[in-house]
Amino acid sequence: MNALKNPPGVKTTGMWLFVLSDLLTFATLLVIYTALRIANPDWPRPFTLSPAIVYATIMTVVLLASSLTMVWAVAAMAEDDRKNTVKWLLATIAGGIAFIALHLTEWRHLVLEDKITASTGLFGAVFFGVTGLHMLHVACGAVYLSILTAGVARGKFSAEDIETGGLYWHFVDLVWMFIFPLVYLMAVKP
Amino acid sequence: MIIFSIDHKVIGKQYIGLALFSVVLGTLLSLIMRFHLVYPDAKVRLFQAMWPDGAPGGQMTPELYLSLMTMHGTIMVFFVLTTAPQSGFGNYFLPLQIGAHDMAFPVLNMLSFWTTALSLLTLLAAFFVEGGAPLSGWTAYPPLSGLGRITGPGEGLGQDLWILSIALFCVASLMAAINFIATIIELRAPGMGYFDMPLTCWGWFVTALISLFAFAVLLAGGILLLLDRTAGTSFFIPGGLIVNDQVQSRSGGSPILFQHLFWFFGHPEVYIAILPGMGLISTVLSVFSGKKVFGYKAMAIALVSIGGLGFVVWGHHMFISGMSPYSSIAFSVLTLAVGVPSAVKTFNWLATLWGGRLRFTAAMHYALGFVSLFITGGITGLVLGQPGLDVYFHDTYFVVAHFHLIMGVAAIFAIFAAFHYWFPLMYGRFLNERLGKVHFFLTFLGVYAVFVPLHFAGFVGNPRRYPDFKEYEFLKSVMPLHIGVTHAAYFLGAVQLIFLFNYFWSQRHGAIAPANPWNAATREWRND
Amino acid sequence: MTYVKVWIGLVALTLVEAGLAWIRTAPTLMLALLLVLSLIKAALIAWWFMHLRTHRPKPLTVLIPMLFVFVGLLLSLLPDGIRAGAMR
Ligand code: HEM
Ligand SMILES: [Cu+2]
Secondary structure, three states, X not given: OOOOOOOOOHHHHHHHHHHHHHHHHHHHHHHHHHHHHHHOOOOOOOEOHHHHHHHHHHHHHHHHHHHHHHHHHHHHHHOOOHHHHHHHHHHHHHHHHHHHHHHHHHHHHHHHOOOOOOOOOHXXXXXXXXXXXXXXXXXXXXHHHHHHHHHHHOOXXXXXXXXXXXXXXXXXXXXXXXXXXXXXXXXXXX | OOOOOOOHHHHHHHHHHHHHHHHHHHHHHHHHHHHHHHOOOXXXXXXXXXXXXXOHHHEOOHHHHHHHHHHHHHHHHHHHHOHHHHHHHHHHXXXXXXXXXXXXXXXXXXXXXXXXXXXXXXXXXXXXXXOOOOOOOOOOOOOOOOOOHHHOHHHOHHHHHHHHHHHHHHHHHHHHHHHHHHHHHHOOOOOOOHHHOOHHHXXXXXXXXXXXXXXXXXXXHHHHHHHHHHOOOOOOOOOOOEEOOEEOOOOOOOHHHHHHHHHHHHHHHHHHHHHHHHHHHHHHHHXXXXXXXXXXXXXXXXXXXXXXXXXXXXXXXXXXXXXXHHHHHHHHHHHHHHHHHHHHHHHHHHHHHOOOOOOOOHHHHHHHHHHHHHHHHHHHHHHHOOHHHHHHHOOEHHHHHHHHHHHHHHHHHHHHHHHHHHHHHHHOEOOOHHHHHHHHHHHHHHHHHHHHHHHHHHXXXXXOOOOOOOOOHHHHHHHHHHHHHHHHHHHHHHHHHHHHXXXXXXXXXXXXXXXXXXXXXOHHHOOO | OHHHHHHHHHHHHHXXXXXXXXXXXXXXXXXXXXXHHHHHHHHXXXXXXXXXXXXXXXXXXXXXXXXXXXXXXHHHHHXXXXXXXXXX
């Protein structure tokens, strides 16, 4: 069917294109957030330093840590060390799942204790809209990496495939680097 | 497996098939609309049979009219003009023209086609759900589209499905864009530089780049609108809104923000529809003039600058939206600047013809028709680009005439040209030339007969998206004109049967085509 | 080991950001500082983790600046935020 092979580098190019496009989607959400916040000077700022911000900081560090393990997975695969690749990929997935679990706990707290939901006002709308879309990306990433892990364990996939998966994972991390300050830190109780 | 094929040629044909199906449906809807505009009180059994709620006793309700209009616009813009020129012909011929073995990501290619198909099904499902299809046009402005059932029958599940469909379409188009860009960047034949590519490839390239960013923004807008409808948020819902005598409880958002997001996508979208056509027309004109394209490099650069400028003019759709007036001035100046690269293209097309040995094949006819339509429609764009004039013309039939000529029909002429030009490669046979020419002349006539008079309706201030004109005294004078337009539209619709017949008949019975029948120089005709 | 150093840098910047909130920096100044810090963090991730340093697919030199242009363009809708506020 497709006897001829792509030259190396095509997959990473494709993933970079996706990353740029998706970055613009997130940027659009954040711009709308900014415009709405300008329009509403009485924007609520409900987060306490402790536990809310401490908690969010921990989530950030967890996500960053999963990026570090991802880098190691890519490096291991570049040396064709499949055993360590699998190990680091699993660690990355665990980081992602931990992030989601922490995040959901936080959501639960907001909904049950602080009585903030998506429909209780624009703060909730932005918060759940933006973080929800991001969480969806993390979840997709966890599935994506699981597929890669299973494949690597069975001798499938090349170093470029892992590199491509890594690009996606770091991108999800990169987006959070904007969500954390703009959505959390800018909404700390005055 | 032929259905889930990952061969770019098959996928290209699948896209073309999807576009053909959509264009037939969209045309039928438009004919029903034109009928209703001149016979608003007619009771038609067929309407009642098809839409029992929308046409009680066969009498079409205003809401049904609006829902037909919405579906017509959405189907045509997204599923015809965005699919056929780019993903249809582009998929088929881009790899051949740059000497690639296939698209860069064949599986992604297959997925993007099937996501598009799913998106179309989702859209069509809106016809069959409770309340019917949505009313808010292809632009889906909130608050109309953001509040749910209370704003009209189609604004319940119908509008949800519409948004879902468009979101799916965004995803599919992003996948396609990634594929096109990666293919062009990475898989050009050894030694082929960017400026060695045929202009068709430049058209597809710039279109893909535009799609990559424009659909990303529309996706964000769609997600927010969907949240407004389903999660009770109010990103686009202002406070104190009264709908059907009920005060709405939501507040804080702004509908202008959606307009910004929509047109940030929407203006580039019109170039997504036309740029592949521009590329193709350059090739066809040069082949049938027996000359190289005049000013190849200028043409490529003009494509790029049209694509770039296309991102900084979106505000010209919002002059009366209450947008900041300072933005209006900037958007106006930038809009008029688009005239420059557009003129470069037009004059280079004319210069390509100049002194050539012209061969008036059917494809050449359509290409010349394209140039004519592009000029006629482009001139009115310059009129609309000036806020002082647009305040009057906005949302009148003048705008309808402008965009149908330049986007609708011009792009479709490019598609006709593409069929006639590439049919020998796709099916090994010619489309019947004589039928093609007859079809061209009748269509050309019909198009101008339909859309030129609509400019005059716009002069009188005839608003668009109104289901019934006879309620307004000042529109009495344009009713004869509308009757003429409707009959021209019937004629135009009927004439398209010639093409459909030609298309299906020639696949089996057309004259057998030799290897390079047009003496073209591009790679797809070479047999190596 | 470079990766670990980069990672420590990222965590440190995160703590600095959280610290800004802790000492209740004035909102405008804080927004400006946060944006700068976030851009630095994003750049670190892209440069080291996403290997832009060593492997830069050809289109990116054009497309990354383009992304910034688009975001800048989108910011042109902010004046309408101010006006929407007046119409509330
Ligand atoms: C020199 C070139 C052009 C200029 C200056 C121009 C200007 C404009 C302006 C100012 C409007 C807004 C009118 C209003 O709503 O009041 C408009 C509408 C429109 N234009 Fe153009 N245009 C140009 C070329 C094109 C091209 C090439 C296409 C498509 C291929 C196109 C498609 C459209 C469409 C679809 C609309 C209406 C959208 C809607 O409201 O539903 N235009 N144009
Ligand atoms: Cu426009």
